Amino acid sequence: MDDLRRVSTATNPDSEAYGFTPDRPVTTIAIPAPPTRPEKPEGLSVVGKSLPKVDAYVKVTGSLKYADDIVLARTVFGRMVRSPHAHARIERVNVERARALPGVVAVVTGDEIPVLYGHLPSSPDETALAIDKVRYVGEPVVAVIAEDELTAEEALELVEVEYEPLDSVMSIEDGLRDDLNKIHEDSRKRANIHKEVHLEFGPVAEGFAGADRIFEDEYFFDGNTHAPLEQHSVLANCELDGKITIWSSTQNPHYLHRVMASVLGMPASRLRIVACPVGGGFGAKTDVFNHEVVAAYASRKLGRPVKFTLTREEVFYAHRGRHPVLMKLRTGVLRDGTITAVKLDTWLDGGAFSSYGVASTYYTGALLPVTYKIPAFTFNGVRVFTNKPPCGPKRGHGTPQPRFAFECQLDKIADELGLDAAEYRRRIAVEPYSTTANQLRITSCGLDQCIEAVNTRGGYSAKHGKLPYGKGIGIAASAYITGAGMPIYRNAMPHSGAIVKVDRSGGVTVFCGVSDCGQGSTHMLATVVAEALGVDIMDVQVFMADTDLTPVDLGSYSSRVTFMAGNAARYAAESVREKLAAVAGPKLGIPPERCGFARRRVFDRDDPGHGLPLLEVFQLAEAHYGTLAGVGSYTPPEGIKGDFKGAGVGPSPAYTYSACVAEVDVDAETGEVRVERIVLAHDCGRALNPAVVEGQIEGSVYMALGEILMERSEYRGDLHKYPNLLEYKTLMSVDMPVIETIIIETDDIEGPYGAKEVGQGALLPVIPAVANAVADAVGVRINANPLTPWAVLKALEEKRTASKAGHASGAASREGAELP
Amino acid sequence: MSEPGRKILVSLRVNGSDIECAIVPSKTLLEVLREDLGLTGTKHGCELGHCGACTVLIDGQPTLACLTLTLECEGREIRTIEGLAGDGELHxxxxxxxxxxxxxxxxxxxxxxxxxxxxxxxxxxxxxxxxxxxxxxxxxxxxxxxxxxxxxxxxxxxxxxxx
Incomplete structure (x- = not known):
């Protein structure tokens, strides 16, 4: 038992304030020694090559059909009347004038579709259209369907809704106040609290008592949005036999299928969801949306295809973006920097509905111990409802905020203890095959290599503290999940399934329920299957995300696709391969297990010149076995989850690691921060296609730079200040720094051909690396994002004032960030 | 149907072909390309001229189709993404x-x-x-x-x- 790390839990003295006493047994998690996974003995011929993506051709020719590109005869078009109030009672709705407008075919009100739904089965609190009250500006109240969009638009003006405004709740501080109206009146929680989480692991009190220094800081991470270029769109068509097909720009067809069946009150078998290629997701299209439900309902009512495409302004209201999070972080360290204990308190501004909020709340704490050795950890999270568009999962879901706080504080600790921040991070990095304080199982881990690589390439240790005033360099590291270990609804079924079909034409077809939101899942499936069967990648046809055609996959979220759908497809292909080998072996006069598959040939691995064309083997096998197909499924392994309440968020079959060095130029006169260079290393297990991996890293860097430099969901009173792409500032081509990516391969033992994830994890270290570089450049630590010129100038001014007054410069924090 | 819905005939030259179609005069080039001509390769991301997704060439100049009235395009050479590849070969x-x-x-x-x-x-x-x-x-x-x-x-x- 010596090789098992013992995880103990103790009672949190602070938790009594919440009336909560943890009651958990001491738990141990066995970490198995790495099993020897049968590699592809004949060597890899597709994996590891930067082949053009199989779906690149339809994209560059403009022929790929996104949801709004699909046209059906007799389609009618919908628009929605949206609330002008952040919080109000609906007193009266009169749709008669709208209904009477020529060209209007239906008007739908909230009471017609009253079933509550929500992405998480534990917190259903949304309806397709508002009933009784509205909870944010932009919430859909009435839908109008007409022969054309112009007429529907005109009809919106004719809908009369009378409201009685209520006090609005617009911030975390408001959400904790007991004297404001409740946004969800049936909630049993006090004030506008949606969710409270309290967890403690390891000897926290002893950890702080034994620390040489304790650092305590407050951070605020502001909200922002995904702004995918494609506006959400849905087309629903109810055939005369009552069967409904829904084409939607969704990342999660399976969850949409479940919710839709329940809201429409019909068997799921009579409902077909097709997730169209998504024109950018980043988490924006993971929830069930009002327009999707209304389109299906209206199509059933009318017997005609109904289409809704959101305007850009409506996309800002659909939101489900980054939660604003206020954080209090307390870290105890020994003189050499060794962490003895960490206490993290988070307050999330959730917006008007639950959405993924319960998971988001846990995620602000759950992954903190996955990066560095933290022997004792306590976490308290509170999510409040506010009268703003609902927040949800955006790339990195719940983790960029605490990662920003932790990496900024770690930089400060290194500074004050006189440690090199890169070497310090390496020293406290988690190790492969270990268990975290919160009982998460770490397998492959390239964190040390990532930090070393960015330090070597980026020259952090050589340059930090030595650049001229205004120039700065910063470093940060992070970890992320490779797929959520638990499904959103409790069940024991696979998380992903695939079917691979092979036939006499030489073609291979893979069917898998996963969607492609631009990250390359189509190409990933083709890669894995082509590798297993030895066909050319363009021989593989991929059918995805169609609930009638494809086996269930849980969706494009939590960075789960390559690991879970990739494994399912690989197992399916390998089961076909066994049959192919069984007929090819005797033909070649060798045992089947000696057959190699590559370059459209089956050959003797001991004598590669001796072989058969793959086409001939397909035909022999089809003659022998009949129709050739294989199925595969993937379920995360047992034992990756702890046994406490809340243990369902955080476990993953594997974790990825990243490190980033950022160089900045800060203009102390104007406050402008210009990022000049980013070096990012990411441990993705194995790059199935290095060009695609690089592309995901570059995109992550881009999105992270937006979050640290300029992107922000800002409100003026109750109104979103700029729900448009002109004023919601994003980086354009001229704003991008040089990006150097380094791929670290750790060959995960459970990933398909060793692969983990890359889509989200690489975003995490960039945000604090830039903040730390700004601190190096101008000597102020700004504990809130984005680092706008205004924020930088304010921090510099505060520093000047403080030094005049003879104080050491304190951390600049958000205005009015007084904690309750 | 509502009043601004009266259609008129326009002649357009799109990707080298002459096309005549009946359109509502208020329709933008983006709407006509996508909805009337079925050329959905031209995308909409904001319909306010902010994102560039609807860029087409008019007489060789990159132009935002979402801000261009179709009526302005008569007699001019319009090229969309569907017309970028020539003779079965990618550009x-x-x-x-x-x-x-x-x-x-x-x-x-x-x-x-x-x-x-x-x-x-x-x-x-x-x-x-x-x-x-x-x-x-x-x-x-x-x-x-x-x-x-x-x-x-x-x-x-x-x-x-x-x-």
């Missing part, structure tokens, strides 16, 4: 986008290709900065522009016979 830009992985979700790709094709017509050998400036009006949320800029440079080199 060198398209080929370069495929090879470098410059298209992720692909939604901005058409607009960017049209903008870049006009750049390469005007300037055979653009610098990195000139490529970035030319694309400054095209928003991409996936790629960080890195591979897009690489692809345009690669296509330029190839068109000059250098690669």
């Amino acid at each position: 060198p830009l398209q080929q370069a986008f495929v090879e470098t992985g410059a298209a992720q979700c692909g939604y901005c790709t058409g607009g960017i290709l049209m903008t870049a094709s006009a750049l390469l017509e005007r300037k055979a050998d653009p610098s990195d900065q000139e490529i970035r400036s030319a694309l400054a009006g095209n928003l991409c949320r996936c790629t960080g522009y890195v591979k897009i800029i690489d692809a345009v440079a690669l296509a330029a080199r190839r068109m000059n016979g250098a690669a």
Whole structure:
């Protein structure tokens, strides 16, 4: 038992304030020694090559059909009347004038579709259209369907809704106040609290008592949005036999299928969801949306295809973006920097509905111990409802905020203890095959290599503290999940399934329920299957995300696709391969297990010149076995989850690691921060296609730079200040720094051909690396994002004032960030 | 149907073909391309001129179709992403986008290709900065522009016979 790390839990003295006493047994998690996974003995011929993506051709020719590109005869078009109030009672709705407008075919009100739904089965609190009250500006109240969009638009003006405004709740501080109206009146929680989480692991009190220094800081991470270029769109068509097909720009067809069946009150078998290629997701299209439900309902009512495409302004209201999070972080360290204990308190501004909020709340704490050795950890999270568009999962879901706080504080600790921040991070990095304080199982881990690589390439240790005033360099590291270990609804079924079909034409077809939101899942499936069967990648046809055609996959979220759908497809292909080998072996006069598959040939691995064309083997096998197909499924392994309440968020079959060095130029006169260079290393297990991996890293860097430099969901009173792409500032081509990516391969033992994830994890270290570089450049630590010129100038001014007054410069924090 | 819905006939030249169609006069070129002509390769991202997804060429100039009234386009040469490839062969830009992985979700790709094709017509050998400036009006949320800029440079080199 010596090789098992013992995880103990103790009672949190602070938790009594919440009336909560943890009651958990001491738990141990066995970490198995790495099993020897049968590699592809004949060597890899597709994996590891930067082949053009199989779906690149339809994209560059403009022929790929996104949801709004699909046209059906007799389609009618919908628009929605949206609330002008952040919080109000609906007193009266009169749709008669709208209904009477020529060209209007239906008007739908909230009471017609009253079933509550929500992405998480534990917190259903949304309806397709508002009933009784509205909870944010932009919430859909009435839908109008007409022969054309112009007429529907005109009809919106004719809908009369009378409201009685209520006090609005617009911030975390408001959400904790007991004297404001409740946004969800049936909630049993006090004030506008949606969710409270309290967890403690390891000897926290002893950890702080034994620390040489304790650092305590407050951070605020502001909200922002995904702004995918494609506006959400849905087309629903109810055939005369009552069967409904829904084409939607969704990342999660399976969850949409479940919710839709329940809201429409019909068997799921009579409902077909097709997730169209998504024109950018980043988490924006993971929830069930009002327009999707209304389109299906209206199509059933009318017997005609109904289409809704959101305007850009409506996309800002659909939101489900980054939660604003206020954080209090307390870290105890020994003189050499060794962490003895960490206490993290988070307050999330959730917006008007639950959405993924319960998971988001846990995620602000759950992954903190996955990066560095933290022997004792306590976490308290509170999510409040506010009268703003609902927040949800955006790339990195719940983790960029605490990662920003932790990496900024770690930089400060290194500074004050006189440690090199890169070497310090390496020293406290988690190790492969270990268990975290919160009982998460770490397998492959390239964190040390990532930090070393960015330090070597980026020259952090050589340059930090030595650049001229205004120039700065910063470093940060992070970890992320490779797929959520638990499904959103409790069940024991696979998380992903695939079917691979092979036939006499030489073609291979893979069917898998996963969607492609631009990250390359189509190409990933083709890669894995082509590798297993030895066909050319363009021989593989991929059918995805169609609930009638494809086996269930849980969706494009939590960075789960390559690991879970990739494994399912690989197992399916390998089961076909066994049959192919069984007929090819005797033909070649060798045992089947000696057959190699590559370059459209089956050959003797001991004598590669001796072989058969793959086409001939397909035909022999089809003659022998009949129709050739294989199925595969993937379920995360047992034992990756702890046994406490809340243990369902955080476990993953594997974790990825990243490190980033950022160089900045800060203009102390104007406050402008210009990022000049980013070096990012990411441990993705194995790059199935290095060009695609690089592309995901570059995109992550881009999105992270937006979050640290300029992107922000800002409100003026109750109104979103700029729900448009002109004023919601994003980086354009001229704003991008040089990006150097380094791929670290750790060959995960459970990933398909060793692969983990890359889509989200690489975003995490960039945000604090830039903040730390700004601190190096101008000597102020700004504990809130984005680092706008205004924020930088304010921090510099505060520093000047403080030094005049003879104080050491304190951390600049958000205005009015007084904690309750 | 409502009043502004009276249609009129217009003659357009799109991707080298003459087309006559009946449209509502208030319709933008973007709407007519997508809804009346079925050319859905031209995308909408904002319909306010902010994102560049709807870029087409009008007489060789990159133009935002969402801000262009169709009536303004009579007698002018309109080229969309569907007309970029010629004679069954991809345009060198398209080929370069495929090879470098410059298209992720692909939604901005058409607009960017049209903008870049006009750049390469005007300037055979653009610098990195000139490529970035030319694309400054095209928003991409996936790629960080890195591979897009690489692809345009690669296509330029190839068109000059250098690669």
